[in-house]
Amino acid sequence: MEKTVTTGKKKNIWQFGTNQVVYAAIGAALYAVVTWAFNIWQIPGAGNVGVRPAVVIPMFFGIAFGPIVGFITGFVGNILSDMLSGYGFWVWWDIGNGIMGLIPGLFSAMIFKYNEQKSILRAELSVVLGTALGMALAAISEMWVSGADINTAIVANFLPAFITNIIWGLILLPILMIAYAAIVQRSGR
């Protein structure tokens, strides 16, 4: 069984063995469950800024386990949460969510110690880039589907999704990384 290297060693971020299959499946299921749970509860703390704290999950899985795991976590997780909520199947938003995990995954090659300041800064940068690219792709797809112009796509589709996702990502990702660093240290991975 291949070992996921998390500290101090060179990573093969494109590896997709048994471990990555399980991480991606767990990530996708977790993303779906948390999204769904926060949707049905309409949590007030979340209601003020958006209802998707779960967006941090594909970002974190990308950072921890690479771009493929990050992408699948976002892509499949969004399909599953839409299925649970009965929202249908919107493949361009699913891909957008996948990209939110894929881009942090590309940065995972530069992150070895999850509680280091520079690792956290790189991860935060990946959140901004990943969210911008993912939500831009989904918003631009709405131009193709609904015939909206660029201003509408930006104001009605891109900005609300980008701003809320980025807030959740920037605040929660470092917390998850520090918690994961403790687990990595304790288990000697």
Next chain:
Amino acid sequence: MLVAWNYRYRNSPMDHIDPRARFIFSFAVLFAATTTWNPNILFAVFIISITWYSLGRLTWKDTRFGWLMISIMLFTMIVINTIITGGGAGGVVPPGGQLVWPNGVSIFGRQLNLGLTIERLWFAVSQLMRLLSISMVFIMIPYTMDSRAYGVTFSKLGMPDRLAYTMELSFRFMPTLARNFQVTLDAQRARGFELDAGKGNIVQKIRQVAPLLIPVTMNAIVSSEDIANAMDLRGFGLRKRTWLYKLQFRWWDWAIIAFGALMLAVVLILAYRFDMRLFHVPDWWYGLFGS
């Protein structure tokens, strides 16, 4: 917290259609509807979508949450962006046009000039036909497709086995993770944790989610190692995967795929060979407004 799928067997015609044929047909409708703004073609695709949707025998009670979400999207895109502000029509409807109310409208004694044109209003109708066509074929998927069929469907449609199995596996993990989420929430509440305390600024409110999110995520990661070990011990990935849930094409599945392909081909030929791609307003629509 129980994870309950929206699918249930209804013995509808849709239940007897192979999921692969359904996905191929749904994407054919998506591409056909997004190829053109010609009202006649959009209307034909719209009628095909209604027929397709009716094959699922879905009730309003089944799908109301999905339609609520679609309604919000339609309201934003059509009522706000196209009818009220005109922004949504900017890329398609040529500037200018005939006003629906040339003398303005009197609302609560005040004379308002809304600037809504007949062309923009027709564009809203076209947008409604296009978006509803797409929504109908995709919104029904979770309600009419067995969750056990997703992995094998994507695998047979050409997705790599490991990727398709990841999807299959995530379905199986969901009930366990939902239970863990509930147990963690209960445990944290017993310690005085309040998710909806409503105190502090936005950052503090977001950080309140952490005591719930961290244990659930870390537990899931730790337990995944055991699962990966168990899979490796059973030789996962050494040979081509077989699936418990079998898919079988029947003659009607081929007919649906052929119909979808034919529909898309006809729309593409009409749109690009006969120049029926662009937006135009039919004469009878102007007649409705006395123009």
